[in-house]
Amino acid sequence: MTAILYFCIALICTFAGAITGMGGGVVIKPVLDMMGDFDSASIGALSSITVLAMSVTTFARQVRRKREISIAKLLALGISSAGGGVIGQYVFESMTDGADNAQTIKVIQNSILLFLIVCIFFYMLFRKRIKPLHLKNIMFYLIVGIMLGILSSFLGIGGGPLNVAILMLLFGMEIKEATFASIITIMFAQIAKVVTILIGGGFGAYDLSMLPYMVIAGVLGGFIGSIVGKKISGKVTAVAFNIMQLAVMVICIINIVTSSTALKA
Numbered sequence: 001m002t003a004i005l006y007f008c009i010a011l012i013c014t015f016a017g018a019i020t021g022m023g024g025g026v027v028i029k030p031v032l033d034m035m036g037d038f039d040s041a042s043i044g045a046l047s048s049i050t051v052l053a054m055s056v057t058t059f060a061r062q063v064r065r066k067r068e069i070s071i072a073k074l075l076a077l078g079i080s081s082a083g084g085g086v087i088g089q090y091v092f093e094s095m096t097d098g099a100d101n102a103q104t105i106k107v108i109q110n111s112i113l114l115f116l117i118v119c120i121f122f123y124m125l126f127r128k129r130i131k132p133l134h135l136k137n138i139m140f141y142l143i144v145g146i147m148l149g150i151l152s153s154f155l156g157i158g159g160g161p162l163n164v165a166i167l168m169l170l171f172g173m174e175i176k177e178a179t180f181a182s183i184i185t186i187m188f189a190q191i192a193k194v195v196t197i198l199i200g201g202g203f204g205a206y207d208l209s210m211l212p213y214m215v216i217a218g219v220l221g222g223f224i225g226s227i228v229g230k231k232i233s234g235k236v237t238a239v240a241f242n243i244m245q246l247a248v249m250v251i252c253i254i255n256i257v258t259s260s261t262a263l264k265a
Contacts, residue, residue: 002037006210006214007214009031009032009217011220013025013031013221015220015225016225018057020240020241025047025048025050027247027248027251028046029109030113030251032047033259034254039207040096040102040105041096042207042208045211046208046214049214053218054218054222054225055184056187057222058183061226069181073138076141076145077144077145077148077184078145080142081145081184081192083149084145084153085149085189085191088150088155089193089196106259107256107259107260109155114249114252118249120162120164124242124245127168130169133170133172134171144170145188148162148166152189152190153190153192161248163182163185163186164178179237
């Protein structure tokens with residue numbers, strides 16, 4: 001029964017993540033925090049590997065589609081996000097080692113995520129009134145990729161909502177284009193995180209009992225989501241994006257309150 005529950009969570013989240021470019025981890029991570037079955041490190045690993053499976057599947061299905069953004073700029077985003085993923089994992093491990101209570105990590109991660117989601121929600125709500133910068137220099141893609149990779153890896157969320165909003169604001173991408181570019185940054189950042197964990201001692205210290213079910217769900221979610229994503233309009237994508245953000249806000253608030261209460265007990 002537990003395996004079915006985790007399978008369904010991963011499937012729903014990665015399906016929605018593939019459509020919106022949010023990656024799914026932005027929901028999986030706080031939901032697993034709320035359930036409380038695993039420690040922060042294991043939750044981060046479960047979320048990251050599931051999101052990696054989804055992003056690889058989505059990328060494989062969408063890579064042949066014609067893109068306005070150049071291959072060079074997509075590679076700049078991807079490779080730099082991989083570097084950021086290594087940094088983000090290092091920061092997370094350093095913070096985990098120094099924390100006296102696992103609840104402290106949950107409060108920090110959920111607080112940062114809540115702040116980012118609120119900012120992104122209002123940006124998406126009023127984006128038509130905000131003029132994109134339309135940055136062209138490839139150096140900006142490298143810098144943005146590193147920043148997104150760090151947050152993606154540290155929070156264990158994939159970074160999708162932040163990716164999409166930043167790509168639209170700084171580079172003037174339409175939401176469909178930003179969705180694809182977001183999937184690429186997620187994929188590279190999570191690959192880097194997984195490799196970093198393997199080099200640093202492997203997954204022996206993590207509880208990955210639910211991983212097989214979640215990875216299968218991640219592949220299915222990415223596959224189905226990429227098919228549906230082609231058929232829906234940019235307007236529908238934007239609505240789905242905002243609905244996911246509202247759901248994440250509520251879950252983050254619940255986690256912050258629950259973890260803060262546990263710290264005081």
